[in-house]
Amino acid sequence: MKKFLILTLAVVTFASCKNEESQSIEPTEIPLKETAKENTHPxxxxxxxxxxxxSKVQLKMTNKDNEVxxxxxYELKEKDSNKGTIKGEIKDNKLIAVYTFQSEGTESTREVAFLxxxxxxxxxxxxxxTEGNSVKFKxxxxxxxxSNMPLSKVDCQK
Structure with a gap:
């Protein structure tokens, strides 16, 4: 009896799956003008x-349309080192960014600025x-x- 019930349930399930209509998803094309426009500013x-x-300070940044x-x-002499990410923009030859880093097990952010x-x-x-774990310029x-520690442009392959 158990085998008959399981076999019947399997047949009903299979039959109900075959009756559903299949749906196809049409691919959406992106016009060439929009694609070309996105790549005009590499x-x-x-x-x-x-x-x-x-002391050592290193910055590797990607700049696209002044978005950095x-x-x-930062590996400053006699201080804890910090390594993190920056995200910001360049305006009037100044890079203003938010630096997010780990220090002593806590994630913090601080605003950084470079001429x-x-x-x-x-x-x-x-x-x-200071607002919580975030530091901003007033x-x-x-x-x-x-600053007496200017960062000079170097080869990124170094």
Whole structure:
């Protein structure tokens, strides 16, 4: 009796599957104009580094239409090292980005700013405000770009 019940259930299930209409999904074409438009501004990858006096700062960034993302590493003498990602934009020869990193087991973010001048990035400093684990500049327009650790453009294959 059990075998008959299982066999009947299998036949009914199979029959109900065959009766369903099959649905096809039509592929959507993207017009060539839109595809070509997206590729008119290719992204570029640039690397910058400061390495002196026992401190090292490295930035590898991808720039597409002044939208920047990348990896930033600080290995400052006698301090904990930080490595994280940046995401921001370039405006008026200044890179303003949010740096997200792990420090002592906690994820934190802080705003970073670099002046782009003569194949160098000069980090900007100024008054900051803290909100939870996030640090932001109080007034970006008043930053001081006189860092003594300028990052020079280097070959990314290094």
């Amino acid at each position: 992204s570029s990858t640039e690397c910058y580094e400061y390495n002196a006096d026992g 993302s990348g990896v930033l590493t 782009m001048k003569d194949n160098q990035l000069i980090e900007g400093y100024g008054e900051v405000v 007034d970006i327009s008043s930053l001081d770009y006189s």
